[in-house]
Amino acid sequence: xxxxxxxxxxxxxxxxxxxxxxxxxxxxxxxxxxxxxxxxxxxxxxxxxxxxxxxxxxxxxxxxxxxxxxxxxxxxxxxxxxxxxxxxxxxxxxxxxxxxxxxxxxxxxxxxxxxxxxxxxxxxxxxxxxxxxxxxxxxxxxxxxxxxxxxxxxxxxxxxxxxxxxxxxxxxxxxxxxxxxxxxxxxxxxxxxxxxxxxxxxxxxxxxxxxxxxxxxxxxxxxxxxxxxxxxxxxxxxxxxxxxxxxxxxxxxxxxxxxxxxxxxxxxxxxxxxxxxxxxxxxxxxxxxxxxxxxxxxxxxxxxxxxxxxxxxxxxxxxxxxxxxxxxxxxxxxxxxxxxxxxxxxxxxxxxxxxxxx
Amino acid sequence: xxxxxxxxxxxxxxxxxxxxxxxxxxxxxxxxxxxxxxxxxxxxxxxxxxxxxxxxxxxxxxxxxxxxxxxxxxxxxxxxxxxxxxxxxxxxxxxxxxxxxxxxxxxxxxxxxxxxxxxxxxxxxxxxxxxxxxxxxxxxxxxxxxxxxxxxxxxxxxxxxxxxxxxxxxxxxxxxxxxxxxxxxxxxxxxxxxxxxxxxxxxxxxxxxxxxxxxxxxxxxxxxxxxxxxxxxxxxxxxxxxxxxxxxxxxxxxxxxxxxxxxxxxxxxxxxxxxxxxxxxxxxxxxxxxxxxxxxxxxxxxxxxxxxxxxxxxxxxxxxxxxxxxxx
Numbered sequence: 001x002x003x004x005x006x007x008x009x010x011x012x013x014x015x016x017x018x019x020x021x022x023x024x025x026x027x028x029x030x031x032x033x034x035x036x037x038x039x040x041x042x043x044x045x046x047x048x049x050x051x052x053x054x055x056x057x058x059x060x061x062x063x064x065x066x067x068x069x070x071x072x073x074x075x076x077x078x079x080x081x082x083x084x085x086x087x088x089x090x091x092x093x094x095x096x097x098x099x100x101x102x103x104x105x106x107x108x109x110x111x112x113x114x115x116x117x118x119x120x121x122x123x124x125x126x127x128x129x130x131x132x133x134x135x136x137x138x139x140x141x142x143x144x145x146x147x148x149x150x151x152x153x154x155x156x157x158x159x160x161x162x163x164x165x166x167x168x169x170x171x172x173x174x175x176x177x178x179x180x181x182x183x184x185x186x187x188x189x190x191x192x193x194x195x196x197x198x199x200x201x202x203x204x205x206x207x208x209x210x211x212x213x214x215x216x217x218x219x220x221x222x223x224x225x226x227x228x229x230x231x232x233x234x235x236x237x238x239x240x241x242x243x244x245x246x247x248x249x250x251x252x253x254x255x256x257x258x259x260x261x262x263x264x265x266x267x268x269x270x271x272x273x274x275x276x277x278x279x280x281x282x283x284x285x286x287x288x289x290x291x292x293x294x295x296x297x298x299x300x301x302x303x304x305x306x307x308x309x310x311x312x313x314x315x316x317x318x319x320x321x322x323x324x325x326x327x328x329x330x331x332x333x334x335x336x337x338x339x340x341x342x343x344x345x346x347x348x349x350x351x352x353x354x355x356x357x358x
Numbered sequence: 359x360x361x362x363x364x365x366x367x368x369x370x371x372x373x374x375x376x377x378x379x380x381x382x383x384x385x386x387x388x389x390x391x392x393x394x395x396x397x398x399x400x401x402x403x404x405x406x407x408x409x410x411x412x413x414x415x416x417x418x419x420x421x422x423x424x425x426x427x428x429x430x431x432x433x434x435x436x437x438x439x440x441x442x443x444x445x446x447x448x449x450x451x452x453x454x455x456x457x458x459x460x461x462x463x464x465x466x467x468x469x470x471x472x473x474x475x476x477x478x479x480x481x482x483x484x485x486x487x488x489x490x491x492x493x494x495x496x497x498x499x500x501x502x503x504x505x506x507x508x509x510x511x512x513x514x515x516x517x518x519x520x521x522x523x524x525x526x527x528x529x530x531x532x533x534x535x536x537x538x539x540x541x542x543x544x545x546x547x548x549x550x551x552x553x554x555x556x557x558x559x560x561x562x563x564x565x566x567x568x569x570x571x572x573x574x575x576x577x578x579x580x581x582x583x584x585x586x587x588x589x590x591x592x593x594x595x596x597x598x599x600x601x602x603x604x605x606x607x608x609x610x611x612x613x614x615x616x617x618x619x620x621x622x623x624x625x626x627x628x629x630x631x632x633x634x635x636x637x638x639x640x641x642x643x644x645x646x647x648x649x650x651x652x653x654x655x656x657x658x659x660x661x662x663x664x665x666x667x668x669x670x671x672x673x674x675x676x677x678x679x680x681x682x683x684x685x686x
Contacts, residue, residue, distance in 0.1 A: 190609070
């Protein structure tokens with residue numbers, strides 16, 4: 001395993017910081033290698049565990065502030081409330097690692113949510129002809145809607161060299177418009193119990209959306225850390241020119257990350273519809289911002305090439321825990337917004353200090 | 359010569375059609391935004407008005423896209439194109455005033471509908487008093503819990519006129535039940551998903567203590583219902599109320615899960631349109647909508663009133679089926 005990580009680094013010949021899960025392994029292996037590793041090791045510990053320590057600190061503070069915070073039911077609630085943003089943020093991580101951004105995920109959530117709902121409703125007027133269809137169809141359609149949106153954004157970014165900010169800003173508007181056209185601006189109600197299970201069911205007490213998030217996380221971790229495609233993503237984000245000259249099809253990589261982000265946004269849309277019990281045309285407004293916040297808090301650099309999906313997950317959990325904890329304490333949501341803002345900026349300031357200062 | 363004749367003929371034809379078009383009354387409707395169900399119903403009701411269907415009135419709807427500036431520009435367009443009257447549902451209480459002023463300066467009457475504007479230049483206003491709905495919904499919750507116990511309030515976006523007035527109404531009803539404690543009071547920005555999260559957290563923070571839920575709109579009340587269901591409680595053991603009468607809420611009311619106070623978008627829209635036509639025709643018009651016979655409490659009064667208050671309709675098991683049948 002350690003060999004694996006140390007062999008591919010020189011391959012790419014650039015500042016590629018592979019997933020720290022692997023780095024931690026390689027560092028512990030090379031402990032005796034000399035003084036250089038001491039500072040490097042310290043740096044890595046802060047980098048690897050800093051966000052995790054911050055998360056633990058937050059949990060400790062909140063559990064002392066409110067007696068209900070650390071109860072089983074509440075932990076399950078926090079995970080449930082984090083699941084949608086978590087799935088979106090993981091998709092966003094792929095995109096941001098390649099120096100891109102996907103502003104369209106909130107609108108895609110609404111579009112996929114309402115389209116999948118229209119395949120799962122028992123309402124005669126709100127559904128497509130023949131609805132309700134089996135759950136698998138609704139699922140497939142929802143993810144497909146996301147994949148199509150992502151493919152369009154991805155193609156515009158990679159083939160036509162339109163900046164990601166612009167391409168996905170266009171998709172943000174277009175997907176919202178299509179949502180309103182599709183549903184006539186009205187919710188799609190009365191979803192089948194089987195479809196709703198995806199949002200409200202549980203397996204041995206673990207809510208279904210949390211399981212979805214866990215699977216998405218595991219697969220994404222594996223892709224980014226264990227596959228060639230994952231290494232290419234880091235390479236493209238770290239140094240696009242070097243990646244291109246070393247023979248990586250950078251256009252294809254950049255296209256694919258938007259497809260992943262779109263598909264996961266579609267999945268998040270299904271979760272939202274299944275959870276609220278309706279396909280809602282107003283859903284997902286500004287969700288992209290929470291997703292980007294989770295990625296940034298989790299230590300992924302907006303300039304690409306550096307970051308980890310584990311950090312993103314913890315970033316999403318921090319946001320979820322904070323919202324939940326402040327709700328439990330009866331603190332107004334306006335303060336939550338201020339705190340979240342401070343957290344985002346604080347996390348990036350720490351990151352800068354780690355990389356260039358101290 | 360032949361060409362000239364053709365040109366002349368087509369010119370006359372053009373003139374004739376434009377003259378015919380001028381006989382039609384041009385009315386512009388400027389709703390604050392068309393994304394939510396309420397304004398969809400409002401707009402559909404305008405299109406469904408007898409005078410529009412008969413072709414007597416040419417109606418154009420301008421989507422304000424929730425932006426005061428967009429609405430302002432749309433007013434300019436309507437003024438330039440010499441509309442005969444404007445129906446206005448402003449996004450902002452204050453920002454709409456200058457738009458109204460500019461239309462009035464150009465001699466175009468403006469009829470307010472649904473949302474309020476701080477202007478004394480409106481010819482008339484057709485809407486519903488939100489303090490009344492806030493009072494009615496809170497009252498229904500308090501009646502159900504017998505004027506004792508604990509309630510939570512889920513508010514709209516703080517600062518919007520509907521949130522301010524509904525809260526006033528909520529508080530008026532709560533003042534009549536001094537034993538009732540308000541455990542929590544927060545905004546969920548009219549959003550079902552946000553309210554669901556909020557309610558999940560409140561159910562954790564106040565286990566088995568919440569008796570009533572006052573949602574300032576139906577969407578948020580519906581979110582609370584989902585949270586209660588997900589937590590495994592019996593929805594019917596809570597007193598839950600919302601406002602607006604959106605379709606999902608009517609269904610929930612039918613199932614006995616909540617009460618809703620219907621805000622009649624159709625009456626607000628068609629009433630405003632009747633007044634717009636009345637003023638565009640300088641009083642030479644009789645209202646054609648059936649709403650004036652439906653609501654005896656809101657008399658037409660020869661179109662002279664400054665304010666027409668469309669009554670709220672509490673959704674009950676008796677009227678819910680009839681209300682649902684009006685929704686497609």
